[in-house]
Amino acid sequence: MLDSLERTFGFRAFRPGQEATVSAVLSGRSVAAIFPTGSGKSLCYQLPAVLLPHLTLVVSPLLALMQDQLAFLAARGIPAASIDSTQSREQVQATMARAKSGELKILMISVERLKNERFRHFIGQVPISLLVVDEAHCISEWGHNFRPDYLKLPDYQKQFGIPQVLLLTATATPAVIADMREKFAIAAADVITTGFYRANLNLQVEPVSGTARTARLVEWLGARAGQPSIVYVTQQKTAEELAAQLCGHGIPASAYHAGMDYADRERVQRRFMAGTLNCIVATIAFGMGIDKSDIRNVVHFDLPKSIENYSQEIGRAGRDGQPSDCLVLANRDSLSVLENFVYGDTPEREGIQCVLQEIASAREGQWELMLSSLSERSNIRPLPLKTLLVQLQLRGIIVPRHSYFAEYRFKTLVDVQELLGHFDGERRAFVEAILTTSPRARTWSTLDFAALYERHGAERGRVVRALEYLQERGWIELESQQMTEVYGVLDAGFDLDALCEALYRYFKRQEGSEIARIGAMLALFASDECLSRRLARYFGDERAPEHCGHCSVCRGQVARLPEPPALPTLAGQALRTRCGAFLDKYQAARGVPPSADCVTRFLCGIGMPFFTRLRARTLPGFAALERYSYEQVYAWIEWQLPAGDEGAHPS
Structure with a gap:
């Protein structure tokens, strides 16, 4: 093992946690490795893959991550390949032939590839020593960035007769770790964590009203001119507007978000990596797979989605071990926007019923x-x-x-x-x-x-x-x-009503879990306990010092998050005055009135698939109540919809 480490990879010693992980894998056991971002998780499968007799199958959620790792492996003479949607049929067949012949040591795929019956048939004919799940927290319904197709991986392991698995992630709470262990039958002793405490990160939470955030950001970044910085925001339009405002104040910055053309995103990322651009204003579309060691500042202009997201995003700072600043400009102004993302992902009962009816009539x-x-x-x-x-x-x-x-x-x-x-x-x-x-x-x-x-x-x-x-x-x-x-x-003979109800309740439990996660994040930022200590404990790490000395709490600055501005009461306002055109257009298009959930999503500005056909964004009232909480708007709508309207009163 040590010989291969130096001869193949050029390293003379392991980093923390790597040796224990590699040793456990080479002993034939399944392992979960939870290491902070940038601490060398990839080596934990790359080294065993060289020494194991058969193929190592790696499931990764991002094409960019695969390409970076394949380039690393190629430079070290390790036969590795990927199969992805950008390749031609001939390229895929050539890779399959190499895997079948035993030439390949590592094959990287997305989890969606396993939905293809022909690919499953092929992979079932190839001896596999190890299944590696990168970003393994995606497998847990109680974690962040949940990817539904990951839930099938334990079944695939059994179907293909893969003797052991290696789960890799940087962010897993004790509940998520327990979920991962149960799904893959991993012993408690084979969960290897190296701790979440980062001594070089200065965690700062600064209470600031929504209207004062831009001025404070300009002042803060201005004092750090030329330092590589990422500013995280929630919405794409905020990224564009804020980048323009920073440029207007003499701080060169570019936006980065999923709504941009691929070529434009690549150009911005290349400039940032090369150091010709030092400030990016980004949604969470930016970050995964970014291997830049000298990022000095990470600012959350808007609240992050969760503690897990916060941990992952600040983990991109200071990978070179040098002191780096992580600032949250905290208030509750954008809280409803965060929660509305969650509510928008809960299907209506009618939607679930529609899908089940199609299956029943297939x-x-x-x-x-x-x-x-x-x-x-x-x-x-x-x-x-x-x-x-x-x-x-x-x-x-x-x-x-x-x-x-x-x-x-x-x-x-x-x-x-x-x-x-x-x-x-x-x-x-x-x-x-x-x-x-x-x-x-x-x-x-x-x-x-x-x-x-x-x-x-x-x-x-x-x-x-x-x-x-x-x-x-x-x-x-x-x-x-x-x-x-x-x-x-x-x-096809399932009880449609019972299954519909069970699935709806499943999604409501998910919704409750996500809303609770937002609450836990607010509690962290408003805590009077050392932020580094509390963050580490959230992930089950009790090894962080009680007082780190380099967070805002340890410096005597406990954050009291300002309440959002008071909003006019909705009581006494008429629903039809707010969105009469939407109610009529929806009824005409679908033949039934919209549910209370549907109208709430329209008024809160939550995009839904059917809204595109209705051109809902152009109708009066869209997003008119986006600053109100979902529950407030829903309660106001529910009592105004006619009691006899089908689907108008989901519980």
Whole structure:
């Protein structure tokens, strides 16, 4: 082990926790390694992978993380590869062949890849020594960043006969660790933590009213001119506005959020990493996989989503061990925005019922769906909809089979006769049939699979393979759209009402857990106990000093978070005056009145899938009550909706 550490990786000694983790894995045991951000978790699977006899399968949530780690492994001569959605069919097949032959030591995939029946069949034929789950807290419904597809991983471990697992994460509370242990049968002694206390991070919580935050941020960053800094905000529009304001005050800054073009995000990130840009104003879209050691300042302009998010985000500061400042500009002004993100992810009963009715009416034991279309029909956001589908899998109702693109279109890049001239006989006739049966609009032709099958008996799979071949040769440009997922229906005879209620209660429990997590974060920031100590204890670490000496509490500055400005009472106001156009448009579009939850989401400015079709953001009243709490608005709406309206009074 030590010989491989130096010979392969160039390290003469392990960092804290690494040796115990690697030793346990090489002894054949399953392990959970909980190390702070930037403390060398990756080596804990990379070194065993070199020494274990078979493949190490790594499940990672982010493509950028995979690419960085593959580059690291390639530089050390370790045969490793990934399979992801950016690759061609030939690239995927080549990687599979390397895995089957035993050439590969490490294969990296996203968890969604395991939903594909063909991939599961392939991986079931490959001997696997170790399953590695990166960002393993995603597996727990009681953790942050919960990823529903992670719930299936224990089943996959059994299905593929993988003898042991290694779970890696930087943020796991005792409850999440217990959940991880139970799901993968990990012994208590094989949970290895190195502690959450960071002696070089100066944690500061400063109470400041919402209107004074920008001026305080300008003053604070101005005193740290030129230092690499990340400013975290909740909403994309805040990132854009705040970056512009900082630039206006002579602090060069760029926004970074998921709403930007990929190329623009990459450009901003490259400049920050290279040091030509020293301040980024970002949503949580920025951070995972960022390996910059000299970030001196992390500021939370808005409250973070949870203590786990706070810990992960400040963990990006001071990885070089040098003193770094982490500031929270704290108040309760944006509390309703944070809570509204949570409430928006809880499906209405009607939405769950819509999905269950579709499954119950599926024919021949097969159910096909396009996630975006189902999301709109059920009015359930994509992430909770994925959670719902996984819950139905765990209950034995459905099982994923495969997926395919519903629509293909192409444009020819060479003369048609020249293209056909590359073929003869039956193959020429087949290609000609593809070209002649595909309706053309100006430059793009759209595949008509039904016509091809009816007139020429052409199977869909062969047609797609032919198009991909033509594209590889540079004769056509090919585009695919509308991913369709295919599920097998294992139990169509379920009790619809009982299952709907059980699933709704599941989501309500999740909602309660998330709201409680926000409350725990506020309690941390307003605490009169050492912030470093309290943060460490939240994650079950009792080793932090009682008084760190470098947090705002230890400096005698206990935060008393200012209350948000008082809002006018809603009592006596008429609902129709606030959103009459929305009520009428919803009723006309769906044939039933909106529920109290639905109207609350409209007035609180919470985006929902069906709102896009209604163009709800353009209607009077959208987000008019976004500063009020969800419960306040819901209670005010509930008593105003007619008692007889179906779905108007969800409990």
